[in-house]
Amino acid sequence: MLAYILRRLWLGLVTVVAISIVSFVIIQLPPGDFVDAYISNLSASGSMVSQQEAQSLRQQYGLDRPVWVQYGKWMTKVIQGDFGMSMEWGRPVTEVIGDRLWLTIVVSIAAIILTWGIALPIGIFSAVRQYSIPDYAFTFVGFAGLAVPNFLLALIIMYFGFTLFDLKIGGLFSAEYQLAPWSYGKVGDLIAHLPLPALVLSLAGTAQLIRIMRANLLDELRRPYVTTARARGLAEWRVVLKYPVRAALNPFASTIGYLLPFVVSGSIVVSLVLSLPTVGPLLLRALIAQDMFLAGTIVLLLGVLTVIGTFLSDLILMWIDPRIRAGMHE
């Protein structure tokens, strides 16, 4: 058991190092560097950077040195807990991410709660009342939800929200609270802004979950133990909820690995369309601007969280599923 866990931990560590190298290389792959991106960005908005300024910028950022030197310098710092300065934001990377991390977690958790809150009851209902008219209706809506890209939905909702209901365009705070320090009013304002992004973020996940839940539960409902339980006169809701639903939930334990990075990054495209101040758009921006330390740190963070998440779901599975524990001893 302990050996199993240790082996998993060691593999996780190796994966993280590999991720850090691969992400750094991939960020370097596109032609040009941060200074090129900065120049063309300014150039496209009607200002200029002279050759002398560009050269000076490259030296300041150390972009004139080879990739491995840049990686080595960064890694030495990372090991000491310093993730470097964001080139674009001119602040320590940890601060830039930290600013947005809590809001991202709030939005993502709201989306997860909404997803599970909608999907599980509907999935159970669809399975229990298979081929009923509501089941067909949910199936239709579910497939539509799966098929429509999230960001498109976000755009449409935002447009109609603006034209029909005069909603504020994007963001998580009203103008009067944007600058204000945290207060009950500001929290209320945040809660008022949450439903739209949470809804959009949760829709595709919801559709998917409904399908999985329905399929899993249908498998379980046909098992003999369900018939036995019914024959012994148990109330129908108890028959369904007590055993088959619990068994059907098993596969969700293995998806926790992907839940953790989602909680931190949110959905990049949707957040971007809705202009949410979350980590997702920050990552995209950093990649486009080739802000290496910021992009590298976020990718590293996501990688580490995926590894931790997978590790956790391994542990949970081991705990809830005796078959896995049995397998280890062989």
Next chain:
Amino acid sequence: MAFGLPHLARLALGITVVTALAMPGHGLAQGSLSQSGLVGQPEGITIVTDPAQWPKTFNEAPQLADLVKQGKLPPVKDRLPQDLMVIKPVKEIGKYGGTWRRGFTGPGDDENGNRINASDRPLLVDYTGAKANPSLAKAWKMSEDGKTYTLNLRRGLKWSDGAPMTADDFVFWFEEIYSNKDISPTTIPDMTPQGKPGRIVKVDDYTVNFVFDVPFYLFEDLMEGDTLIGGGQAVRQSNKRSHGAYAPAHYLKQFLPKFAGGVDAVNAAAKAEGFDSWVARLHFKKDWTLNPAVPVLGPWRTVQPINNAVWVMERNPFYWAVDTAGNQLPYIDRVTMTLAENLEVLNLRAMAGEYDLQERHIDLGKLPVILENQARGKYKVHLDTALNGTDAIYHFNMSYEADPEIAKWIRNVDFRRALSLAVDRKQLNETFWLGVATPGSTAPGEALPYFPGPGWREKWSTFDPKKANEMLDAIGLSKKDGQGFRVRTDNGQRLRLQVQAVQAFLPWPKISEMVADQWAKVGIQADVKDTERNLAMTRTQNNEHHIMVWNNGGTELLYLFPRHAIPVDPTEAYMGPEFAKWFNSGGTQGKKPDDPNILKMLELYSSAAGQKSEDRIKTAQEIWKILIDGQYAIGTVGQSPALMGVRLVSERLGNIPARNCIAQHCRTPGGAHPETWFYKN
């Protein structure tokens, strides 16, 4: 920021445009810009230079008056300089108060704020973009021999912390910032005419001389333009830049090794504050967008830095300008810029009336929807036309070599002229500029002295496909393949030109598709390569492109920003990267142009720096004539509102000019003196 995300942006744009078209009766009849009521007459503030007409008593904003009462601030008359800057606003005397809400796209968008503080430079052009006005300097003069340029600063000028601003701040910049290789590694052409370094010399507290070894009459233009030397503190010392002719010596000295106990001491202090080195610390400390403590000279100073969700500025209590009634400017208390994660959101917020005045990042393509929402967003739309000749300029790469057949045709003047005659500029104008721009050559606007003269807007730049066909036949491209495309003379295959287009502030790939269709009608196949912009830059620097499309904004002042007109700057030399390397290295790198006309243009350009104003203008006109006659770059449609020319102004704002000057050196919107704008209620 015309920052990335092309697909998403296009998609979102598509949706907005579709919705717009679905709404009947939007107020813009195509091709009737003059009747649309959206384009006003150019107008601007007047600077009262006669001391007899200056106000004798002064007022200040209520918040500042309170601070004076509490003893935290000297009285207003002591904060203002003896040599006042007295501004007569466009319409009326304003009122104090209000917060100017704008949108920005992140820390890379420092120009958004730099520009509204544009008066922090020695001189600033007036609303025409053609004449310099006093700003920090009350007077200026170039000596007869062109070797000494004198600035007379305002006596009693003060930094935003109340410290005096004098000639010492200029000398400090020159000796301690610009001459320090750790901070500013290279010399700049603005201070080194013909490679000979110039100097900044203090004459007295309020008189500064720029001294050169050779005649450098061009320095007059450099000081007036948006240049490394004349650009002022806000833009030239933010975002790790280190130029701008002056710097707050009394504040910055504490971060320099020379004044703060040596390199080790400042490095230790830097490390303690979390910076890698004293240089990194200095770059942070002198950046007004990041460091609220650095003294500035513009109307507003940062109170919450740019690397936050909201960038906040507040009035500079020592701002040195008053209106004709003696009210210290600016009228507006605060500026708040709210971060928009993408341009679609920024445009939607503008239409929802969430900004009070926004011209930056507004998309001309959305004009119908913008007009549609005028009443509910409580704003008025102005269209301001730019001074540059073309928003889509097709540069032929004259130093291209990889494919000798292509290179041969690119170098053929009649080939280039024929392609230009085959472009239907009217169709482009109506499709992409909603009919509000001016078709024609690359020449700068008629309003500027550099315009080469009547006829040069049209020269080789009208739509004449018949003549184009005849010319192409005549030069030896008469053979066509089965589908009617002209074929190469070396192997009989179809002649295929590549047009490299980047999705930036205009949809250049789409514009180029239309141009390619028009060229197809005269039998020329052009493949549009929708290229990611960094890749485009790399390919261009490696001399790999046939044709590159960009805009020529800035070239209206040819000497200050020549890179999109003639190949002199290797950073962006679309017309011939190898020639630019040759020119820039003094002939040691790159390739010498084989076209005598290009050589002549480069010679003319080099000689201009030592010429007096009148000759310099003639030289520029000469360069434009060679450029247009040779069609080294095809001009399409320009003098448009595409870049910063669609202006949404809240109905509550007063003193707003009917037309803004749209150009780099006008520092749109800063050239219109935002410190004179005010909220009516």
